[in-house]
Amino acid sequence: MLNEWLLNFARWLDSFAWSTAIHESFYLYAWIESTHVLAIMVFLGMLFIIDLRILGFAFAQVPAARIAERLDKPMMIGFAVMVTTGLLLFFAIPVRSIQSIWFRIKVVLLIGAGINAFLFRNKMKEVRRDGGEEVEPSKRLRLGAGTSLFLWMGVVMTGRAIAYDWFDCHKDLSYAMYWVAGCVDEMALVE
């Protein structure tokens, strides 16, 4: 049911002339993807350093809350560009993307990273309000930073893996794999 709905949504996006135009324009697609990679450098670069500070591996002599607060703005600028270009890349190739196992894992990891970031930011605000920025990160905050590193590295890795066709619908896969990838037509053939 969900797979059919997602595929129909992707086919609807695919019907837009702009979707085809981006996909077929060599320079536009390449520049959007290059900008996406550069935005990853900005966003993830800042995020890595914040998380490494919380874990005590960088800027040990500077309060963690100060590093997190001061790097938040450039990090969010990188995030905005990364999301915008990411959505454009999805819009350019919606059907193959929605039927990619890697893309699906990436979305799940993104949701996880988003929830973790929301909890992490709230906890950081609490720390600043209750004890000021000098307080060293609690075990819970360090766990959040470790989880953030793990999830975002997963997002980047699965994002890169989308380019590989190992589990694409045209491959001979098991029914379970077709279901996970959302290969609706192939599942019907197996049935």
Add this chain to the structure above:
Amino acid sequence: MDLLFIFEWLDTSFLADMSKAYGGVFAVVQMVHLVSLALLGGAVLITDLRLLGLVLRDVPSEVVTSNMDRWFSLALIIMAVSGVFMSSAVAIKLYYNEMFWAKMIGLSVGALFVYFIKRPLLAHPHETINVWALRSLAISSIVIWFTVAASGRWIGFS
């Protein structure tokens, strides 16, 4: 000097055997390369934006520089090692790829710039360095490393 012999050697090396035979290993190395690029980007940007006075203004720029230098070097080493492995899979093709050479020139300029200009200059107390020299250093650094990253991505398109 013709460097083709290096690429021919790389093409027949153990690394090439592995990168060509195991697509999964190649993909994982490529992912590690991308994650290291993000770390390198963070180290470059935080240092240079601080030198420009745009972030962490209440942290001495010497502290920012010394903290970011080791992460920059670590990221560069991982990227170089993973980059050689990735190159081994398509060594001869890369030799004839203009964008690959653009990246290599950018990378060489970047490494020389960091280790022979930027770091020796920033080893002095920053308040004794002309503010425009610091700003030029920071802007040059951002331009060089983002050009290296963009040209690296364009190898795949060319």
